[in-house]
Amino acid sequence: xxxIILDAMGSDNAPKNETEGALVAVRELGIEISLxxxxxxxxxxxxxxxxxxxxxxxxxxxxxxxxxxxPVAQAIRRKPQSSISVGMQLVQEGKADGFVSAGNTGAIxxxxxxxxxxxxxxxxxxxxxxxxxxTGRPALLLDVGANAECKPLxxxxxxxxxxxxxxxxxxxxxxxxxxxxxxxxxLKGNELTRETxxxxxxxxxxxxxxxxxxxVFSGKADVVVCDGFTGNVILKVSEGLSEMLLKxxxxxxxxxxxxxxxxLSLEAFREFRRRFDYEESGGAPLLGIKNVCVICHGRSxxxxxxxxxxxxxxxxxxxxxxxxxxxxxxxxxxxxxx
Amino acid sequence: xxxIILDAMGSDNAPKNETEGALVAVRELGIEISLxxxxxxxxxxxxxxxxxxxxxxxxxxxxxxxxxxxPVAQAIRRKPQSSISVGMQLVQEGKADGFVSAGNTGAIxxxxxxxxxxxxxxxxxxxxxxxxxxTGRPALLLDVGANAECKPLxxxxxxxxxxxxxxxxxxxxxxxxxxxxxxxxxLKGNELTRETxxxxxxxxxxxxxxxxxxxVFSGKADVVVCDGFTGNVILKVSEGLSEMLLKxxxxxxxxxxxxxxxxLSLEAFREFRRRFDYEESGGAPLLGIKNVCVICHGRSxxxxxxxxxxxxxxxxxxxxxxxxxxxxxxxxxxxxxx
Numbered sequence: 001x002x003x004i005i006l007d008a009m010g011s012d013n014a015p016k017n018e019t020e021g022a023l024v025a026v027r028e029l030g031i032e033i034s035l036x037x038x039x040x041x042x043x044x045x046x047x048x049x050x051x052x053x054x055x056x057x058x059x060x061x062x063x064x065x066x067x068x069x070x071p072v073a074q075a076i077r078r079k080p081q082s083s084i085s086v087g088m089q090l091v092q093e094g095k096a097d098g099f100v101s102a103g104n105t106g107a108i109x110x111x112x113x114x115x116x117x118x119x120x121x122x123x124x125x126x127x128x129x130x131x132x133x134x135t136g137r138p139a140l141l142l143d144v145g146a147n148a149e150c151k152p153l154x155x156x157x158x159x160x161x162x163x164x165x166x167x168x169x170x171x172x173x174x175x176x177x178x179x180x181x182x183x184x185x186x187l188k189g190n191e192l193t194r195e196t197x198x199x200x201x202x203x204x205x206x207x208x209x210x211x212x213x214x215x216v217f218s219g220k221a222d223v224v225v226c227d228g229f230t231g232n233v234i235l236k237v238s239e240g241l242s243e244m245l246l247k248x249x250x251x252x253x254x255x256x257x258x259x260x261x262x263x264l265s266l267e268a269f270r271e272f273r274r275r276f277d278y279e280e281s282g283g284a285p286l287l288g289i290k291n292v293c294v295i296c297h298g299r300s301x302x303x304x305x306x307x308x309x310x311x312x313x314x315x316x317x318x319x320x321x322x323x324x325x326x327x328x329x330x331x332x333x334x335x336x337x338x
Numbered sequence: 339x340x341x342i343i344l345d346a347m348g349s350d351n352a353p354k355n356e357t358e359g360a361l362v363a364v365r366e367l368g369i370e371i372s373l374x375x376x377x378x379x380x381x382x383x384x385x386x387x388x389x390x391x392x393x394x395x396x397x398x399x400x401x402x403x404x405x406x407x408x409p410v411a412q413a414i415r416r417k418p419q420s421s422i423s424v425g426m427q428l429v430q431e432g433k434a435d436g437f438v439s440a441g442n443t444g445a446i447x448x449x450x451x452x453x454x455x456x457x458x459x460x461x462x463x464x465x466x467x468x469x470x471x472x473t474g475r476p477a478l479l480l481d482v483g484a485n486a487e488c489k490p491l492x493x494x495x496x497x498x499x500x501x502x503x504x505x506x507x508x509x510x511x512x513x514x515x516x517x518x519x520x521x522x523x524x525l526k527g528n529e530l531t532r533e534t535x536x537x538x539x540x541x542x543x544x545x546x547x548x549x550x551x552x553x554v555f556s557g558k559a560d561v562v563v564c565d566g567f568t569g570n571v572i573l574k575v576s577e578g579l580s581e582m583l584l585k586x587x588x589x590x591x592x593x594x595x596x597x598x599x600x601x602l603s604l605e606a607f608r609e610f611r612r613r614f615d616y617e618e619s620g621g622a623p624l625l626g627i628k629n630v631c632v633i634c635h636g637r638s639x640x641x642x643x644x645x646x647x648x649x650x651x652x653x654x655x656x657x658x659x660x661x662x663x664x665x666x667x668x669x670x671x672x673x674x675x676x
Contacts, residue, residue: 134582148520148528182486182570190486190567213574217582229528230571232520233564236551237572238579244472244555245583252610253591272590 001032003096004312005087008037008045009065010103011305012298018102019045021305026056028306029313034096036060036087062086068298072106076114084108088115091291098292098312100283102300108293109146109286116291119321121328124150125288126158126228127295128165129235133219137172140165140223141216144235144284147228152195155179155225156203160331161287161324162223163205168318169285169311170222178211178221180230186210192227200225246273282307285315287324292316339370341434342650343425346375346383347403348441349643350636356440357383359643364394366644367651372434374398374425400424406636410444414452422446426453429629436630436650438621440638446631447484447624454629457659459666462488463626464496464566465633466503467573471557475510478503478561479554482573482622485566490533493517493563494541498669499625499662500561501543506656507623507649508560516549516559518568524548530565538563584611620645623653625662630654 006022008015015037022033032055035042039061046052046059064079075082084107090096092115099116101108109125118125126143133139142158143150159177166175179196181189186197188210200207211221216234226234250269282304283294292315296308315321344360346353353375360371370393373380377399384390384397400421404413413420422445428434430453437454439446447463456463464481471477480496481488497515504513517534519527524535526548538545549559554572564572588607620642621632630653634646653659 132582134585145520180571182483182567182574213571213576214578214581216575217578226571229520230568233518233551233568234571234575236520237554237575238551240552240555241576241579242583243552244470245580247472249587249610253606268591272587 001030002098002313002316003032003034004309004316005034005036005060005090005096005099006305006309007083007087007099007101007103008035008042008059009062009083010101010298011296011300012068013301014102015042015045017300017302018305019049020302021300021309022057023049023052024302024306025309026053029310031309031313032056032058033309034058034060034087034090036062036083037065038063060086060090066104066107068104070104070107072104072110075104075107076110082107084111085115088112088291088293092116097316098294100294100296100305100308100312102296102298102305102308105145105295108295112286112289112293116289116293119288119290119325119328121332122157122288122324124154124157125286126161128162128285128287129231130282130284131216131238133217135219137219137222138170139216139219139221140170141231141234142223142225142287143228144231145228146286149229150192150227152192152199155192155196155227156199157288157328158225159200159203159205159207159223160327162225164320164323164327165285165287166222168320168323169314172222174206175222176208176220177205177223177225178208178215180213180216180224180226180234181210182212184210184212196225283311285311285320287320290321290325292321339368340436340651340654341370341372342647342654343372343374343398343428343434343437344643344647345421345425345437345439345441346373346380346397347400347421348439348634348636349638350406351639352440353380353383355638355640356643357387358640359638359647360395361387361390362640362644363647364391367648369647369651370394370396371647372396372398372425372428374400374421375403376401398424398428404442404445406442408442408445410442410448413442413445414448420445422449423453426450426629426631430454435654436632438632438634438643438646438650440634440636440643440646443483443633446633450624450627450631454627454631457626457628457663457666459670460495460626460662462492462495463624464499466500466623466625467569468620468622469554469576471555473557475557475560476508477554477557477559478508479569479572480561480563480625481566482569483566484624487567488530488565490530490537493530493534493565494537495626495666496563497538497541497543497545497561498665500563502658502661502665503623503625504560506658506661507652510560512544513560514546514558515543515561515563516546516553518551518554518562518564518572519548520550522548522550534563621649623649623658625658628659628663630659
C-alpha cells in the first residue's frame with residue numbers, strides 16, 4: 001500500500017489543516033499517511049477526530065519545526081530533527097513512498113537535494129506549477145522557484161522533466177513544449193532564451209517555440225519552461241491578479257445588492273472561485289530528485305493538502321522519478337556516443 | 339493649443355480605430371490632432387465622418403507604413419517616410435507636442451531614440467504600463483518591453499522616471515517604489531535585483547523594498563521596477579490571465595442560462611470587464627526620451643486610442659520629459675560633486 005509522509009507542521013494553520021487533509025486523503029485514496037511533527041502536538045490534533053482510522057494514519061515524531069521565514073542554512077544546521085528532514089529521511093530509506101509539505105519552500109528544496117538526492121545526470125531540481133488554461137486542460141509551468149539563475153541546459157532539463165510529467169500525470173500523449181519569452185520569434189528575448197530556443201529545437205521534444213506571457217494561459221502549450229525567477233514572478237503575479245479580480249467581482253456582483261438586478265449566488269461564485277484559486281489547487285511537484293516530493297502553498301487548506309497528497313500518490317504510482325532517471329541516463333548515453 | 343501627432347496606421351484595425359479615437363479626443367479634450375499616414379487613405383477614412391472638425395484634425399502625409407511584425411532594422415532602412423518617422427520628426431522640430439502610435443513597438447522605440455533623442459544622462463528609454471490594483475489606485479510598472487538585459491543603474495533610472503510620472507500624472511505626493519523580486523528579503527532574487535536593491539536603498543526615493551508578483555496588484559507600491567524581460571512577461575501574463583478569467587466568467591454567469599438562478603446582465607458585466615481590459619486601458623508612456631511618446635496596444639479600439647491621446651496631453655501639460663531631464667541633470671551634478 002502506498003504510504004505518504006505528510007509534514008504536519010508546514011502550513012500557516014498547521015497541524016490542523018494537515019490533519020484534516022490527511023483524513024480526507026486516506027478516506028478518498030485508500031492509502032497510508034504518516035504525519036511528521038512533534039508527537040504530542042500532532043497526536044493532540046488527531047485526537048480531535050475520534051474514530052480516525054488508526055491503521056491508516058500514524059504519527060512520526062519529529063521534534064523540531066522549521067519556520068516559514070527561517071533562513072535555510074541556519075534551519076538546516078540547527079534543526080536536524082525537523083519534520084522535513086525526518087520525513088524525507090524515511091522516504092529515502094524506502095520506509096515511505098513520497099513526501100508532501102506546505103512548509104518553507106527553500107528548506108524543502110535544499111533538504112530534498114541533501115537527503116533524497118538529485119537524479120544523477122541532473123544539475124538542479126525544478127518546482128512545477130499546474131496552471132488552469134482557456135482550453136480547460138492544465139499547463140505545467142516550470143521552474144517556478146528553485147533556480148533564480150539558469151543556463152540553457154537547465155531549461156532543457158526542465159523541459160524533459162515537464163514532458164515526462166505531462167505524459168505520466170496529465171495524460172497528454174505528445175506534450176507541446178513552449179519557452180517563455182517576450183516575442184514569438186526565435187531571436188526575441190534575452191541571451192538565455194535565445195540559446196535555450198536552439199537547444200529545444202534540436203531536442204526530440206514537441207517544441208512549439210516561444211510562448212509570450214498570455215500564451216501560458218491560452219493552453220497552446222502543455223509544458224512551459226523558464227528560469228526560476230521568471231517562473232516565480234509569473235506564479236505570484238497570477239495569484240495576485242486572480243485574487244484581485246475575484247475579490248472585486250465578489251464585491252460587485254455577489255455581496256452588493258446590485259442595482260442592475262444581478263443576483264449571483266455566493267454558492268455559484270464560490271464554485272467558480274475554487275477553479276481559479278491557488279489556495280485550492282493543491283501541490284507543486286519538485287522534479288529532479290530521486291524520490292517523490294510535493295510542495296504546497298503555505299496557505300493550503302485541507303482540500304489543497306488532500307489534492308497535493310493525491311498528486312504525490314500519482315507520482316509514485318506512475319514512477320515519475322524513475323522515468324526521469326531513465327530518460328536522463330539514455331540522453332547521457334546518446335551524448336557520449338555522439 | 340496642444341497638438342498631438344497620431345500615427346493613423348498603427349493598430350490592427352487602422353486607420354479606422356485611430357480616426358474614430360481622434361474624433362473622440364478632439365471633442366473631449368479640445369486639442370488638435372494630426373493623423374500621420376498615406377494622405378489618400380487617411381483622408382478617405384476621415385471623409386466617412388462628414389462634418390468632422392476640419393480645424394482640429396489634419397492629415398500629415400506619410401506614404402510608408404511599418405508593419406506590426408516587420409523586422410525593425412529593415413523597416414527603418416527601407417521606410418524613412420513611415421508614419422512613425424514622419425510623425426516623430428514633426429514633434430522633434432517643435433511642430434507638435436507629442437506622438438501616439440499603436441504600431442510596431444520595437445520600431446517606435448528605436449525611431450524615438452534616433453529622431454526624438456534620449457535625455458542626455460539616460461542610457462535607455464523605458465515603457466511603462468499602468469495597471470489596476472486592489473486599492474483602486476493604479477500602479478506604474480516599468481520597464482515592460484524595451485530592455486531585455488538590464489543593469490542595476492538602468493533600474494534605478496527607471497525608478498526615478500516612474501517616481502516623476504507618479505507625482506505628475508497619477509497625483510501621488512510621495513510615490514512608494516517597489517522592486518520586482520522573488521522574495522521580500524533583500525538577499526532574495528537574482529544578481530540584478532540584489533544590486534538594484536542596494537542602489538534603490540541609497541536613493542532619495544521612497545523605496546519600500548522587494549515586491550513579489552502578487553504585490554504588483556495589491557497596490558502597496560505606486561511604481562514597480564524590473565528589467566524589460568520580466569516586465570513584459572508580467573504584462574502579457576496579466577493580459578492572458580484576465581482574458582481567461584473574464585471569458586470563463588462570461589460563459590458561466592452571463593451567457594449560460596444558469597441553473598443556479600444567476601441573472602447577471604451583460605451590460606453590468608461589460609462595465610466590469612472594461613475596468614480590467616487591457617484593450618481598453620489606453621497607452622503606455624515611453625519615458626526617457628526628450629519628447630512625449632505614448633504606445634498603444636495593437637488591438638486598441640477607439641476608446642483606448644482616445645485614452646492614450648489623453649495620456650499624451652497630460653505628459654505634455656505636466657512637462658514630464660523636461661522634469662525627467664532636470665532631475666537627471668541634478669543627479670549627475672551631485673554625483674560629480676561626491
